[in-house]
Amino acid sequence: MAQLIQIREPGKDPLAETGDAPVAVGIDLGTTNSVVAVGTEAGAEVIRDDNGEALVPSVVAYAADGSAVVGELARRLMLDRPDVVVGSIKRLMGRGLADLKTLAGVLPYDVEPQAEGASGMVRITVAGRRLTPVEVSAEILKALRDRAEQHLGRAVGKAVVTVPAYFDDAARTATKDAARLAGLEVLRLVNEPTAAALAYGLDEGAEGLYAIYDLGGGTFDISLLRMEKGVFQVLATGGDAALGGDDLDHAVAETFLAERKTRLGEEETLTSADVKMALMSARLAKECLSTQTTGSWVIDAGGRQTNHSLSRDALEAVIEPFVARTVGICREVLADAGVTPEQVKGVVLVGGSTRVPLVRRQVGDFFGTRPLAHIDPDEVVAVGAALQARALTAGSETLLLDVTPLSLGIETMGGLVEKIIPRNTPIPVAKAQEFTTYQDGQSAMAIHVLQGEREMAEQCRSLARFELHAIPSMAAGAARIRVTFAVDADGLLTVSAAEQTTGVEQEVAVKPSYGLSEDEMANMLYESMAHAGDDMVRRLLAEARVEARRVQLAVAAALNVDGDLLVEGEHELINDAMAALDAAIAGEDRDAIGARVEDLEKATRAFAERRMDRGIREALRGRGVDELAPASPPEAEG
Amino acid sequence: MNEAEATAAGGGAISTCWSCRGPVAGDSIFCATCGAVQPPADVDHFARLDLTPTFDVDADSLDRGYFDAQRRLHPDRFATRTPRERAFSQLQAVSLNEAYETLKDPLRRADYLVTLKGGEVAPEGCSLVNEQELLHEVMERREELAEADSVAAVEALEAAASDDFGRCIAALSTAFACDDLPAAARLTTRMRYLGKYIEECRSRRTRLGRHT
Ligand SMILES: [Zn+2]
Numbered sequence: 001m002a003q004l005i006q007i008r009e010p011g012k013d014p015l016a017e018t019g020d021a022p023v024a025v026g027i028d029l030g031t032t033n034s035v036v037a038v039g040t041e042a043g044a045e046v047i048r049d050d051n052g053e054a055l056v057p058s059v060v061a062y063a064a065d066g067s068a069v070v071g072e073l074a075r076r077l078m079l080d081r082p083d084v085v086v087g088s089i090k091r092l093m094g095r096g097l098a099d100l101k102t103l104a105g106v107l108p109y110d111v112e113p114q115a116e117g118a119s120g121m122v123r124i125t126v127a128g129r130r131l132t133p134v135e136v137s138a139e140i141l142k143a144l145r146d147r148a149e150q151h152l153g154r155a156v157g158k159a160v161v162t163v164p165a166y167f168d169d170a171a172r173t174a175t176k177d178a179a180r181l182a183g184l185e186v187l188r189l190v191n192e193p194t195a196a197a198l199a200y201g202l203d204e205g206a207e208g209l210y211a212i213y214d215l216g217g218g219t220f221d222i223s224l225l226r227m228e229k230g231v232f233q234v235l236a237t238g239g240d241a242a243l244g245g246d247d248l249d250h251a252v253a254e255t256f257l258a259e260r261k262t263r264l265g266e267e268e269t270l271t272s273a274d275v276k277m278a279l280m281s282a283r284l285a286k287e288c289l290s291t292q293t294t295g296s297w298v299i300d301a302g303g304r305q306t307n308h309s310l311s312r313d314a315l316e317a318v319i320e321p322f323v324a325r326t327v328g329i330c331r332e333v334l335a336d337a338g339v340t341p342e343q344v345k346g347v348v349l350v351g352g353s354t355r356v357p358l359v360r361r362q363v364g365d366f367f368g369t370r371p372l373a374h375i376d377p378d379e380v381v382a383v384g385a386a387l388q389a390r391a392l393t394a395g396s397e398t399l400l401l402d403v404t405p406l407s408l409g410i411e412t413m414g415g416l417v418e419k420i421i422p423r424n425t426p427i428p429v430a431k432a433q434e435f436t437t438y439q440d441g442q443s444a445m446a447i448h449v450l451q452g453e454r455e456m457a458e459q460c461r462s463l464a465r466f467e468l469h470a471i472p473s474m475a476a477g478a479a480r481i482r483v484t485f486a487v488d489a490d491g492l493l494t495v496s497a498a499e500q501t502t503g504v505e506q507e508v509a510v511k512p513s514y515g516l517s518e519d520e521m522a523n524m525l526y527e528s529m530a531h532a533g534d535d536m537v538r539r540l541l542a543e544a545r546v547e548a549r550r551v552q553l554a555v556a557a558a559l560n561v562d563g564d565l566l567v568e569g570e571h572e573l574i575n576d577a578m579a580a581l582d583a584a585i586a587g588e589d590r591d592a593i594g595a596r597v598e599d600l601e602k603a604t605r606a607f608a609e610r611r612m613d614r615g616i617r618e619a620l621r622g623r624g625v626d627e628l629a630p631a632s633p634p635e636a637e638g
Numbered sequence: 639m640n641e642a643e644a645t646a647a648g649g650g651a652i653s654t655c656w657s658c659r660g661p662v663a664g665d666s667i668f669c670a671t672c673g674a675v676q677p678p679a680d681v682d683h684f685a686r687l688d689l690t691p692t693f694d695v696d697a698d699s700l701d702r703g704y705f706d707a708q709r710r711l712h713p714d715r716f717a718t719r720t721p722r723e724r725a726f727s728q729l730q731a732v733s734l735n736e737a738y739e740t741l742k743d744p745l746r747r748a749d750y751l752v753t754l755k756g757g758e759v760a761p762e763g764c765s766l767v768n769e770q771e772l773l774h775e776v777m778e779r780r781e782e783l784a785e786a787d788s789v790a791a792v793e794a795l796e797a798a799a800s801d802d803f804g805r806c807i808a809a810l811s812t813a814f815a816c817d818d819l820p821a822a823a824r825l826t827t828r829m830r831y832l833g834k835y836i837e838e839c840r841s842r843r844t845r846l847g848r849h850t
Contacts, residue, residue: 187717231705335844392717399709426735428713428728488728489713547720550674554658557672562660608659615661619652 024158024187024393025148026385028195029140029175031090031217031244032352034058035382036144038152039390044199044383047151054379056147058217059087060139062127070143079280082273083110084127088246089140091218092122092133093178094170094514110272121174121514132520134174138181145182158185160389162381164219165191166239166405168451169463169493170514176490185539187392189490192216193223194234194402195384196350199375201227208345209235211334213363213371214381215326215353218244222330224337224344233401236424238333243326245286245353248319252282252310255318256299260306274301281308289315290355316358323359327366336424341367349373350380402427404487411448411457420485423453430486434500441473447483449495462514466495472502537590544593545585551597552578555604558611565610577603656722667711667730675711675726682754683737693751693814693822695741704738744807745833748814748826755819776831783839789846796839803832 026044028035033055037046046054053072061074062084069077078085097111110125123130141161148156161184163175172189179186190198193212200206207228214221221239225232257278261267270278281297288295289312296309334341347367353359354377363371375383391398403426409419410433420431435445445468452460471479480500487493555574563571581596651664657674665679684691687703709715711730716723740746779799786792806829813822 188714332844335840388714392714395715397709399705399712400714401708401712426739428732429735430729430732486728486732489731543721546718550657550720550723554655554672554674558658558660561671604659611660612654615652619661619663 023148023152023154023156024160024389025145025156026195026382026387026389027141027144027159027161027184028192028379028382028385029090029137029144029161029163029178030058030381031088031219031246032058033217033378034140034144035379036148037379037382037386038148039386039394044386044390046379046382046386047148049147054376054382056140056144057087058090058140059085060089060126060136061085062129064127066127066129068139070140078276079273082271082276085276086124086126086131086136087276088218089133089136091242091246092124093137093174094168094172095122095133096514097122134178134181137175137178141179141182141184145184156184158187158389158393160188160190160195160385160392161186162192162195162385163189163491164214164216164239164241165193165221165223165237165402166219166241167491168241168406168461169491170461171241172491174514176492186490187389189492190385190388190400191221191223191234191237191402191405191491192219192381193221193237193350194225194232194400195382195388196348196375196380197223197225197227197232197384198387198398198400199380199384200348200372201232206346209339209343211330211344211347211367212350213326213330213347213354214239214350215359216244216351217353218242218246220244220326220329222326222333224333224339230398231401232399234403234426235339236333236337237403237405238329238336239405240325240329243322245351247322248286248353248356249279249282251318251322252285252315253278255310256282256297256306256308259308260299263306264304268302270301277301285310286315286319286356290357312357319356319358323356323362326359327362330363330366344369347371348380349377352378402489402491404429404491406451406461407453408463408485408487408493409450409452409460411450415457417450417452417455417457417460421487425487427491428486428488430484432482432484435468435481435483436477437471437474437479438476440476442476442479443471443473444469445471445481447495449485449493463493464495468497471499474501541588541590541593544590548581548585548593548597551600552581555600558604558608562607562611562614565607565614567606570607573603574600574607656726675716675723675730677726678730678733683740683750686733686737687741689741691751691754693748694811695747697742700738700741704734707734744810745826745829748810748822748829751814752819752823752826755817772828772831776835779835780838783835783842786842787846789843792839792843792846796836796843799832799836799839803829803836806832 023038025047026037026039028037035046035054035056037044048054056071057075059071059074059078061069061077061081063069074085075087078087111122121132121134123132124136125131126136141159145156145159159179161175161179163172167175176186176189193214196212196214197206197210200210208226210225210227212221212223212225214223219239219241220243221237223237224235226235227233253275257270278299278301281299285295285297285308289310292312294309294311296307299306299308334344344367347363347369349360349363349371354363354371354373360371360373387398388400390396403424404421405423407419407423408421409417412418418433420433421429435447437445446465447468448457448465449463450457450460451463454460468481468483471481478501481497482500483495483497485493485495555578559566559571559574566574577596577600581593581600584593584596587593652661653664654660655662655669655672655674655676658669658672660669660671662669662671662676665681665685666676667679668675678686682691687700687707689695689699689703708731711727711734713724713727713731716727719727740750779795783792783795786795806825810822810825810829813819813825
């Protein structure tokens with residue numbers, strides 16, 4: 001009887017193989033520049049513009065009507081119309097007002113004071129509009145998505161987006177929110193150094209212990225990985241989420257501005273436009289001095305010009321403290337992992353700032369080996385992200401095992417932090433902690449979640465606060481509330497809680513300290529995209545189809561193995577329900593799919609019960625269920 | 639009915655596959671019928687990584703067991719699957735990481751194995767009444783460390799402690815082989831203190847190194 005049942009050939013998924021299934025890309029969303037790449041059969045292709053340029057400046061200019069221009073054009077507007085242009089927005093992702101570093105007392109952003117009741121995320125004013133860093137980043141992601149769609153000639157709906165390994169939970173969440181706003185489903189957030197390692201490991205067949213030194217525009221990461229036969233195991237990671245090539249520019253700009261003050265003999269009031277101008281000159285100086293030994297640059301502000309000359313030696317004296325800090329962090333990460341520099345087989349350079357000769361020299365000296373930079377340091381992260389995007393959608397034998405960069409803990413008595421998940425723990429990870437009440441009849445309890453290595457709560461980064469409500473009335477210390485902290489493969493934290501003595505699940509309403517609330521996010525989705533609703537509907541429909549196919553395959557497998565248990569007329573009923581579900585899947589109505597799934601489950605209920613009865617009978621007779629049929633691992637869907 | 643469970647005479651429990659709703663052995667990772675990933679079974683860390691429960695875990699076999707299991711169960715393998723399959727894969731990967739982290743570290747492994755075999759390692763600070771000797775040793779070492787004022791001096795203390803730590807591992811191997819649980823528990827407590835002390839040496843060394 002079983003052979004009469006139609007079973008779809010494994011791996012043949014009619015929807016996945018049509019040309020209009022959205023493609024998954026890899027995106028390196030950088031502080032200064034961003035890159036998009038796409039995985040191919042052969043490897044990965046970096047997507048370039050007509051001039052062969054892969055780098056898209058992470059700069060957004062806003063027109064009066066609110067429309068945005070991203071990239072080179074926006075960067076060129078930076079000097080003439082600084083009031084409508086934003087750059088280096090990644091530095092503000094998941095940040096609060098207190099985190100912002102000022103240059104000569106002026107920020108290169110016009111920052112809004114925090115509004116009452118709004119989340120702690122910074123808001124800036126550009127072109128008269130109040131924007132969050134999430135919205136600005138979403139514009140950059142949209143531009144990268146457009147670039148990929150134009151190049152590929154098909155829709156791009158999913159992406160692997162990279163983040164600095166040292167990004168905390170708030171910054172990771174902000175990045176994921178930005179992708180959502182840009183209409184991209186994030187398949188995975190991958191740490192930038194891990195993505196670079198993937199590119200090197202797969203392209204170059206690197207094996208052994210490698211360090212990835214990643215000095216981006218606004219962040220510094222160092223990761224230590226063990227690579228072997230398709231396994232990329234991160235052993236330890238460290239860094240500074242507020243130290244990057246930008247800081248070198250800031251240091252040089254400050255030197256120029258100090259010189260200017262002496263020369264002009266008076267204090268001037270700098271506008272944020274003047275600061276942007278000084279930063280631009282400083283960046284040019286840094287880049288020129290990577291190849292030349294001396295040069296001079298002009299600062300033009302308030303109608304007065306000053307000329308500033310700088311030699312490479314003088315530049316190196318200015319930036320040396322920053323480079324020394326990165327090497328110090330390398331030393332700590334190696335010590336953490338119990339590894340000496342001699343044991344490290346190679347060190348890979350990532351990020352445009354690693355072109356600075358002083359950086360190469362000091363990194364080479366520390367590791368005692370010539371740093372590797374033969375995959376373009378500006379493109380290697382996007383290449384790794386694209387390889388991972390393909391691995392996630394098309395299947396792969398490669399395994400990426402990453403860790404948490406920062407310890408997670410909660411505030412306890414006296415403002416101390418109790419660590420729950422230590423840094424460098426492999427992810428995904430979940431740890432549970434039991435709490436109890438300290439007063440009779442206490443019905444609520446507040447918990448403060450922190451990230452960082454310091455002992456005092458105020459020195460760590462506040463991630464979220466939440467309250468446990470409706471704790472059953474008991475004597476002090478009698479309630480047992482088990483709170484589970486889980487970090488998923490994206491490095492994102494979720495919290496759940498249950499009261500142990502009664503088994504009541506507790507509602508956990510987490511208020512992120514620096515993130516957007518669900519309401520704010522919903523508003524943004526609504527305002528920013530007229531078709532956001534369509535996107536959501538399409539995604540839910542896709543999910544319903546995947547779930548429906550899962551049910552069909554499960555029924556087909558069961559019929560194949562236990563078909564002899566069917567009674568007269570039963571398989572026709574099941575076949576009818578299968579066919580009805582097929583028709584629903586081919587349609588566009590999500591509710592219809594759900595209803596047909598339920599029908600199919602109803603049609604197979606008695607059959608399933610008979611299967612269970614037989615399984616239990618055979619188990620009691622001492623015959624294992626697994627002997628009934630060969631075990632088969634799941635096949636990745638195409 | 640869905641939660642049906644039975645214990646087989648010669649094997650483990652039978653439970654219901656969440657996906658095809660047929661019978662599945664309680665310790666299966668995938669359903670033998672429909673291939674769906676199952677929630678993690680309630681097995682010990684050794685069984686989870688396909689290792690024999692012994693203190694003398696070979697680092698290579700541990701890595702191999704862990705990588706093989708992660709290759710099949712890591713959430714990256716389930717990125718395009720249904721939310722439920724993704725959730726179970728995450729739970730499986732969490733259990734694998736927990737097992738790997740526990741068995742990789744000799745101290746945590748010893749601690750775990752003592753508990754698994756029904757013994758008890760005294761929690762920190764509780765056993766000192768019965769461990770006068772250990773208490774003395776720890777205090778003496780701490781004093782020496784406080785007085786060490788050069789990187790070289792700290793390194794010498796750290797090396798001595800590391801040697802002792804290594805000897806504990808060797809002694810534990812014997813204790814577990816002879817099923818001498820009280821000895822294993824005692825050694826585990828000593829190892830915990832040594833491990834902490836080595837940590838302190840390390841941070842003192844870093845501090846001294848930074849200032850010179
Ligand atoms: Zn099944």
